[in-house]
Amino acid sequence: MRIRTSFPCETFHEDIRIPLRDGTKLYARVWRPLGGEPVPALLEYLPYRLTDWTAPRDRQRHPWYAGHGYASVRVDVRGHGNSEGLPGDEYSATELADGVEVVDWLAAQPWCSGKVGMFGISWGGFNSLQIAALAPEPLKAVVTVCSSDDRYDNDVHYMGGSVLAVDMHAWAATMLAFVSRPPDPAYVGASWRDLWVERLESVDPFLHTWLSHQTRDEQWRRGSVCEDYSAIRAAVLAVGGWHDPYRDTVLRLVEHLPPDRVRGLIGPWSHQYPDRGLPPGPAIGFLQETLRWWDHWLKDTDTDADAETGTGTGTGTGSSTGSGSSTGSGSSSGSGSGVMSEPLLRSYVSDSHPPATVYPVLPGRWVGDHAWPSPLVAHVPYALQGAPVVVRSPQHTGLDAGRFFPFGNEADLPPDQREEDARSVCFEFEVPEEIWVLGRPRVRLRLTSAAERGQVVARLCDVAPDGASTLVTRGVLNLTARHGRDQVVPWEPGSTEEVLFELNGIGHAFPPGHRIRLAVSSAYWPWIWPQPGSEAGFTLTPSGSVLELPLRAQESDPSIAFEEPEQSAPLGVNFPATLDEPRPERLVVRDVAKGEWRLEVDPRYGGTRVYPDGLEFTEDALETYTINESDPLSARTRSDWSVRLHRPEMPWDASVETHSEITCDETDFITSNEVICKDGDEVAFHRTWEKRIPRTAG
Incomplete structure (x- = not known):
C-alpha cells in the first residue's frame, strides 16, 4: 500500500449540516480543494456514523479524491449518527428521497460545478444505484461496489426463495444494535440524549418486516433496480468480488445497461473495497481506477495517462499471474484511448487452489469481454449419470459453508468440503485438459419430493488428485418457489418435476487431472432455514439431469493491469x-x-x-x-x-x-x-x- 501525502490540490475539510425541505438536517463531512474554480461533488451516503464507525475508511478515500480536484462528501442517513430525524427500514422511500435532495443541494453549492457522482460499498453501493434509478439531473456517474440490483434474491434476506438464516437474522440484529447507538454530544451538544430517546422510541426490528415478506412482493421490488434498468440514466461502474455474495449484480448490470454507460469489474475479493489489501488479493489501485471514471464522466477530460496524477491508461506491464499488485502506468485497454475503451467486463479467473479459510493472494489472470453475454463463453452440458438416488442430508449440512459476507478475516472462507460432500449426493466429471469457468453455472434436476416443502442445494467443487475439495460456487432453490419467487406452490408429495436454477457466478480454472464435483444436498444450515418436513429429502433421477458450465475461451488479456494500491494518510x-x-x-x-x-x-x-x-x-x-x-x-x-x-x-x-x-x-x-x-x-x-x-x- 502506498500512502499519498502530496496531491495536485491543496485541500481542507469541514463538518456541515445539509438542510432538507421538511426541516431535517443531515450531518455531513466535506473534503474539497481550497479556492479555485467549482469542482464536481462525490457523495457517499450511509447510516454507519461518519464521526466514528466508518471514519478510518472514509479517511482513506475522501481526502484522496479532494486532492485530485473533487468535493468528496460523506453524509449520514436520516436517524443515524449525528443526523436528525427518525430511522426507517433499509433503502426506505424517505432515505432515497433524502438522497435525491442531497444530490440537488450539492449541485447548487457555489463550490460545485453542478455535476455529482455517487459511490459506496454495500449499503452505499445499494442506494447509489437506487438513487440513480430516480434520475436526479445532476447525478452523472456512479461507482457501486459489492451491491445488489435485486433486493429479494441477491441480498441478505433470501436466496433462491429460501430464508437466509445466516444473514437474515445476523444483519437484522446488527442493525438493531447500530440504530440504537446514540448521537455524539461532541457534535450535537447537550440535546444528544433527547435525540437518542426519540430515535429509540421509533425503532422496530428490521427482522419483523423482512420475515413478514417471504416472497418477491412489493417490499422487495421497491428499490430493486432490476425491475427497470432503463430508469438509470447515470453511467455505472459496477465492482464486485468472487467472494462477495453480490457479485452476480455486476454480470446483470453489464448485460442490461447500455454499453456506452456501464463497465464491470470483478476480482477475487471479499466484501471490501479492492484497494484495502484484505484477503483474498491481489489488491489494485482502485482509487486511481475510479478517478479515471470520475474524470471522464464529471470533468469530460481525457483519461489517458497523466503525468501529474498518475492515473491513466498507458501500456501497463503488470503481472497477469495474480502474484501481487500490478505495476506500470495504470489500467490499459491496449489502445490507450480512455476508460470507456476498456472491455465491458474485466474479470479475474482464479487458478485452482487448495481449500483454506483465508488466502492472502489468489493466483490467476485477468480476462476482458467486450459484450455480455460474451461470445467467448459457451454453455456446455455435463449429464449426470447413475440410478435414482435419495438425497436426505443431515440438518447440520452446511456448517462448513463459510461466512456469507467474507470481510477478509482468517476464518471467513469455506474449509475443505469433504465432510460436506459426504453429507450430500455427489456427481463427478474428469478434467482431461484445463477449462475456465466464467459466469453462472446452472443445474437442471429431476426430483421426486416426499414432502410439500423443502429445498435443494447444489455446490460446485474442485477436487484435487489427493481428494481435497475446494468450494467453487453454489446455488439454492426453495422447492415451493420453483415456478417463480413471487409465488408459493407446494410440491405434490410423490410427484416428479424438473427444476432449473443458477449457481452464483464465478471465475475459476479447473486444471487437468482434477475432478469437477457437483454435490447436491437437501439441507444447508445455517445459510438456509430448513423447511418443515424437509428431513424427508427427495429422490434425484440422474437421467435427464444436467450440470451446465459457462466455459470461457482461454484468452487472458495482458493489457489489463492496475496501479499499486494507494490511499491518503490514515486517521490514526x-x-x-x-x-x-x-x-x-x-x-x-x-x-x-x-x-x-x-x-x-x-x-x-x-x-x-x-x-x-x-x-x-x-x-x-x-x-x-x-x-x-x-x-x-x-x-x-x-x-x-x-x-x-x-x-x-x-x-x-x-x-x-x-x-x-x-x-x-x-x-x-x-x-x-x-x-x-x-x-x-x-x-x-x-x-x-x-x-x-x-x-x-x-
Whole structure:
C-alpha cells in the first residue's frame, strides 16, 4: 500500500449540516480543494456514523479524491449518527428521497460545478444505484461496489426463495444494535440524549418486516433496480468480488445497461473495497481506477495517462499471474484511448487452489469481454449419470459453508468440503485438459419430493488428485418457489418435476487431472432455514439431469493491469491491547448425545478502538446457530451485541446492549428482540419485542 501525502490540490475539510425541505438536517463531512474554480461533488451516503464507525475508511478515500480536484462528501442517513430525524427500514422511500435532495443541494453549492457522482460499498453501493434509478439531473456517474440490483434474491434476506438464516437474522440484529447507538454530544451538544430517546422510541426490528415478506412482493421490488434498468440514466461502474455474495449484480448490470454507460469489474475479493489489501488479493489501485471514471464522466477530460496524477491508461506491464499488485502506468485497454475503451467486463479467473479459510493472494489472470453475454463463453452440458438416488442430508449440512459476507478475516472462507460432500449426493466429471469457468453455472434436476416443502442445494467443487475439495460456487432453490419467487406452490408429495436454477457466478480454472464435483444436498444450515418436513429429502433421477458450465475461451488479456494500491494518510485510530483471550472466529460444537450442533461466530467488525478526538468505542458481538441433525424444527439463531461510547474528558458514557433470537415451529417463526440503553449507570431505554410470524414460504 502506498500512502499519498502530496496531491495536485491543496485541500481542507469541514463538518456541515445539509438542510432538507421538511426541516431535517443531515450531518455531513466535506473534503474539497481550497479556492479555485467549482469542482464536481462525490457523495457517499450511509447510516454507519461518519464521526466514528466508518471514519478510518472514509479517511482513506475522501481526502484522496479532494486532492485530485473533487468535493468528496460523506453524509449520514436520516436517524443515524449525528443526523436528525427518525430511522426507517433499509433503502426506505424517505432515505432515497433524502438522497435525491442531497444530490440537488450539492449541485447548487457555489463550490460545485453542478455535476455529482455517487459511490459506496454495500449499503452505499445499494442506494447509489437506487438513487440513480430516480434520475436526479445532476447525478452523472456512479461507482457501486459489492451491491445488489435485486433486493429479494441477491441480498441478505433470501436466496433462491429460501430464508437466509445466516444473514437474515445476523444483519437484522446488527442493525438493531447500530440504530440504537446514540448521537455524539461532541457534535450535537447537550440535546444528544433527547435525540437518542426519540430515535429509540421509533425503532422496530428490521427482522419483523423482512420475515413478514417471504416472497418477491412489493417490499422487495421497491428499490430493486432490476425491475427497470432503463430508469438509470447515470453511467455505472459496477465492482464486485468472487467472494462477495453480490457479485452476480455486476454480470446483470453489464448485460442490461447500455454499453456506452456501464463497465464491470470483478476480482477475487471479499466484501471490501479492492484497494484495502484484505484477503483474498491481489489488491489494485482502485482509487486511481475510479478517478479515471470520475474524470471522464464529471470533468469530460481525457483519461489517458497523466503525468501529474498518475492515473491513466498507458501500456501497463503488470503481472497477469495474480502474484501481487500490478505495476506500470495504470489500467490499459491496449489502445490507450480512455476508460470507456476498456472491455465491458474485466474479470479475474482464479487458478485452482487448495481449500483454506483465508488466502492472502489468489493466483490467476485477468480476462476482458467486450459484450455480455460474451461470445467467448459457451454453455456446455455435463449429464449426470447413475440410478435414482435419495438425497436426505443431515440438518447440520452446511456448517462448513463459510461466512456469507467474507470481510477478509482468517476464518471467513469455506474449509475443505469433504465432510460436506459426504453429507450430500455427489456427481463427478474428469478434467482431461484445463477449462475456465466464467459466469453462472446452472443445474437442471429431476426430483421426486416426499414432502410439500423443502429445498435443494447444489455446490460446485474442485477436487484435487489427493481428494481435497475446494468450494467453487453454489446455488439454492426453495422447492415451493420453483415456478417463480413471487409465488408459493407446494410440491405434490410423490410427484416428479424438473427444476432449473443458477449457481452464483464465478471465475475459476479447473486444471487437468482434477475432478469437477457437483454435490447436491437437501439441507444447508445455517445459510438456509430448513423447511418443515424437509428431513424427508427427495429422490434425484440422474437421467435427464444436467450440470451446465459457462466455459470461457482461454484468452487472458495482458493489457489489463492496475496501479499499486494507494490511499491518503490514515486517521490514526489506536487499537489497545486487552487481557481478554480472543475467542475463535468460528467454533463448531457437537453434543454427541443430543445430536445437536452449534456454530458460534464472532463477526469481528472492530473491537475496541480509541479515536484521535478522544472517543473510546468498544463493540462486541456473538452469533450462535444451533440445530439437531435430524429435526428441521430445532433450528435456532441468536445474536448478542454490546456497544459502548465513552468520552472521558466530557464525561460521557453511553452503552447499548441487544439480544435477538429466532426459533420456529411448523407454522410460525418465533422472534424475540431486546434493547437496553444506558446513560452511565442509568437505563435510558429498555424494550422487548416478542412476535410470531407465519411461515408462508419459509
